[in-house]
Amino acid sequence: MVTLRPPASEAHYHSSQSDDLFEAAVEYLSKKVEVKLVALPRNEKQGTWLRDRWPDLFSDGKLRIPEKVVDGLNLIWHSDLVISGGGTMNREAASLGVPVYSIFRGKIGAVDRYLSDAGRLVLIENLEDLRTKIRVVRRDRPTTPQNRQSPALSSIVEQIVASVESLRAPSGGMEVATERSAVGGRG
Numbered sequence: 547m548v549t550l551r552p553p554a555s556e557a558h559y560h561s562s563q564s565d566d567l568f569e570a571a572v573e574y575l576s577k578k579v580e581v582k583l584v585a586l587p588r589n590e591k592q593g594t595w596l597r598d599r600w601p602d603l604f605s606d607g608k609l610r611i612p613e614k615v616v617d618g619l620n621l622i623w624h625s626d627l628v629i630s631g632g633g634t635m636n637r638e639a640a641s642l643g644v645p646v647y648s649i650f651r652g653k654i655g656a657v658d659r660y661l662s663d664a665g666r667l668v669l670i671e672n673l674e675d676l677r678t679k680i681r682v683v684r685r686d687r688p689t690t691p692q693n694r695q696s697p698a699l700s701s702i703v704e705q706i707v708a709s710v711e712s713l714r715a716p717s718g719g720m721e722v723a724t725e726r727s728a729v730g731g732r733g
């Protein structure tokens with residue numbers, strides 16, 4: 547299952563190259579027998595465009611748009627990969643350890659550059675990248691998201707605990723019980 551998020555075609559930072567990559571991605575993936583596509587349009591206008599652009603894919607169930615609002619993180623988690631023309635969904639997929647491919651062709655921000663350099667986000671820059679960089683394989687899903695004990699989460703928890711502990715009065719004042727194992731996986 548591949549989750550697709552079209553580019554923000556009405557945003558001021560929109561690039562028509564992102565649209566071209568999105569269309570090519572749908573065409574490429576729709577030819578793979580084992581693949582089902584779930585599209586999350588940004589608005590009704592995009593939903594209508596998708597249905598008008600690929601009526602055969604919708605009629606045979608190859609491409610779907612959820613009929614009601616869905617939990618995006620759960621959808622991402624249950625996807626084998628994500629292709630998106632935006633930032634938020636890409637970053638969510640990267641944080642969950644789900645393979646993610648960005649077709650965003652505007653200026654790449656620092657977070658996305660970092661995720662790309664770390665191998666957690668693949669930047670699709672041209673049509674050839676669709677065929678050479680996207681790995682269409684069933685993803686083995688661990689029972690819980692991989693980031694539960696990430697260094698970033700542990701660092702955040704440690705900072706919070708340190709801040710709370712610094713509030714303690716020096717002589718028998720407020721006592722703060724901490725339960726690190728429940729959040730950060732440390733005892």
